[in-house]
Amino acid sequence: MAKLFTSSKIGAYDLKHRVVLAPMTRLRTIQPDDIPSPMMADFYGQRASQDGLVIIEAASISKQARSYLGAASIFHDGQDAGWKAIADAVHAKGGRAFLQLIHGGRQSHIEVNDGGAPVAPSVGPFDGVALTKDGFVPVTPHRALETHEIAGIVEDFRQAALRAKKAGFDGVELHGANGYLVDQFIQDGSNKRTDEYGGPVENRVRFMRESLEALISVYGADRVGVRISPSGEWGGVSDSNPEATFSYVAKVLNEYKIAYLHVIEPRVKGDDTLHHGHPVVATAYLRPHFSGPIIAAGGFDRESAIETVESGLADLVAFARHFTSNPDLPYRLGNDLPLTPYVRTAFWGGTEENYSDFPTYESQQAARQASEDEENAEVA
């Protein structure tokens, strides 16, 4: 049997297979307070499997941290029951649920955040988008964080982790990828600070370290993961030497003995645009620096996932888009069964349709059998 379908361990947890649900923002919270909706609980419950890992979509840690109207957040009491329902739905299937925690930084707009200018490590040209009631709009111009403000954001991360723990999540993932605040600090294209949070990479990772330590103070290191996207361009980030920067990041994360390092391959440009033909490389240069489990993500199919785990470059593989339309993806991949194609128009916002109504392979087969039986009965 391919190693992808064998057991493994991340931090405190034993897993039965290595197919992970990647975090996906689907913009289906109940507005105006970002209440996690019942259909979200259905969605995650359907995608959970016995001792399988599901990573729940990015949840903003404060009002200031929000980027997209309809996206998840975790900072007020009204949301607690909704989050608990999601953790419970995953546990009901025997799965493990980690919640991804995010601060959007400069990827924001005064209509979705706390009304102040979006915050960033430093001010620079940035023409990204945020999602408001008027749809995707250019971001509001950002401002640089004062040094004394940073501790407050770190505390927001800690508070969000406390809420996640109260809701029953098995762990949390620090969103250090895709050009959001942690990534804005790490990469030198977006961090021109001159205080202890800017300059050399040792300083640029300070915010990541402090945020991570806040999460660890709540959960313990063996229940915290970190996601990074070396060379990712989403959010307008760039680095003059991604390999050196992210090797250093991996080295730092290794010190903490976290549950896993989650790496979006550089071949994924934004949320889901692939640089075709780009080989799996991030894990190759990060592997020597990180001795814990590595989850690779970005453009995988069954074959490349099997190969990547077999080669030892990664220990687990996370799938995003294929998982949207195949709730039983680990089962399908394990048995080499056909996949239901995904429906891109339903990715961001909408109803249960093409979200929580995709059938498992078994129910597809049962429906096929039922309609054949019906046809045969008509013929007879």
Ligand SMILES: Cc1cc2nc3c(=O)[nH]c(=O)nc-3n(C[C@H](O)[C@H](O)[C@H](O)COP(=O)(O)O)c2cc1C
């Ligand atoms: C609808 C959608 C929402 C996403 N939301 C998130 C998110 O909340 N957090 C994150 O780290 N990545 C997010 N991503 C990126 C995915 O986790 C993943 O890295 C990317 O889609 C590539 O994997 P795939 O080729 O298996 O789809 C999102 C992707 C999609 C398609």
